[in-house]
Amino acid sequence: MSWLTDFVRPKIQALVGRPDQPENLWHKCPACEQMIFYRELIEADYVCPHCGHHMRLGVKRRLEMLFDDGRYQRIELPKVEPDPLRFRDQKRYSDRLREHQAKTGEQDAIIVAHGTIAGNKAVVAALSFEFMGGSMGVAVGDGLIAAARLAVLQQAPLIAITASGGARMQEGILSLMQMPRTVIAVNEVKDAGLPYIVVFTDPTTGGVSASFAMLSDIAIAEPGAIIGFAGPRVIEETIRQTLPPGFQRAEYLLEHGMVDMVVKRHELRATLGRLIDLLANPKPAAAIVPFHANDADRAQAIDVEVADARPERDAAE
């Protein structure tokens, strides 16, 4: 690997917008091991057409799938000082950052967007696993705070879509401090009486799961997603325990009472739409006022009331 392959090529690809893999390739499902035509896999949003296994999905496609008509607006996130520790392992952190920025075309591992879901306003903060494993450093903390404040400003629910290995260790203690920061952020949303929903995608572990991700009103998990505090490898190495089958998978968490539901990728938008509607529009719609068929005068009077009481939302439809 060189500067050319690590930096220049991905940058050019990001500019041209062509994915790394040619479209004529076959992809093997890691679960059922059946071969899937690559284009078919993209069309299925990385859900195996044979066994329904959910593979990781890029963050932009995910946003498109959630918002009405695939339309949303991103907000610009605060600029952060890169590499506060001047961290260097076998590589400089600042170089790693630049590579991931070039590869993904993003500044960091979080995207904040707003739009409507099933007609209701919503703010979405989505972590991108492609960007350094979705790890949480100062930029992610700042992004989540910005998302929370936008939700409060718009009086909209906050939806966090998580995909992260945990804290970004290259930012040392400052990454750990993003745990209380993001807890504060999501509590601003909750204190404002707005719904806070988390969608756990594969994987969500470490500092992300042990902070804002576990504090939602409603926790939704994608099928098969690994969700936990310590990652499976860490547990095996530290405690030398063999992990039971299905350990830390979404279904396991559901069984242990840690999430409300496991929802398939293609049903997520409808589920979120329904939940937001239930929480954001709690009052009965005026149109369902009981109708007394034998009292025509009264019925007429009610019709007038109904017309007056119709909320703007309905009127706009």
Place this chain on the structure above:
Amino acid sequence: MRHFLEFEKPIAELEGKIAELRHLNADGEVNIEEEISKLQAKVDRQIRTTYSKLTAWQKTLVARHPDRPHFLDYVAGLITDFTPLAGDRVYGDDSAVLGGLGRFRGRSVMVIGTEKGKDTETRVKHRFGAGYPEGYRKARRLMEMADRFRLPVITFVDTAGAFPGIEAEQRGQAEAIARSIEACLALRTPLVSVIVGEGGSGGAIALATGNRVYMLEHSIYSVISPEGCASILWRSAANAQDAAEALKLTAQDLLQFRVIDGIIEEPLGGAHRNPEAAIQAVGDRVEQALAELSEIDGGVLRARRKEKFLDMHQTLAA
């Protein structure tokens, strides 16, 4: 027997010489006091030099020193009428995260901390200070109680991290930590936290989201252990020393990042050489902090705590 660290060898040799001299002259025939005091001065000089320039890795070793005072030593030295409180009211009682009511220099307080244990038996009992979910849920329960009775909370942190294991995951380790951080942030009474040894990641911040966070001079506080970091980024735990440097995990580094509010000086040669002095130094600093914070309205205390943590996106002090 005193436990010496690798880099303390020259100190150990000198101290050994003194002991030997004393032993040879047990009957007091020759006056060796002059010689001994010369040697002692040399030892002190040696300790001073060694401890004034400890590397990040050496500090990691000092922070983990088995003779260093642990949670229960601080409780014994600083808290009277200590009354441990047990259980999370959900599943069980944790033996790594401990807590209870007590009196600290006249004030009723809630004390919470992680206990590492001092010998094999107690280390196993306390699981080396690695908390189970029920430990963090107990901490949350005690903080909520402290809030209800308007009691200040003191936390002593000394842990390699929250327990990473099957049973902890089954019972929701991540959620328990998140809720404990939330409980710290919700308190309307002063929360003063001291990192007395190792401040290990989520298991530490769960108890240390305080109005004041102090570190003992040779303690460490990090998002991941040097060994863990090395095995991921260097692909070998053998690079732990490099990782310790890179992570900037010393009290001195953290003060520069303004992540902590102050450093508590340790006795010459580290807390393990004079535990009682270290314990009282911690007590003095906590007392001073509580005196300042107890003047402040509860709502303001909570708001300031939040502001303080929200501010932690800055780099080195300008």
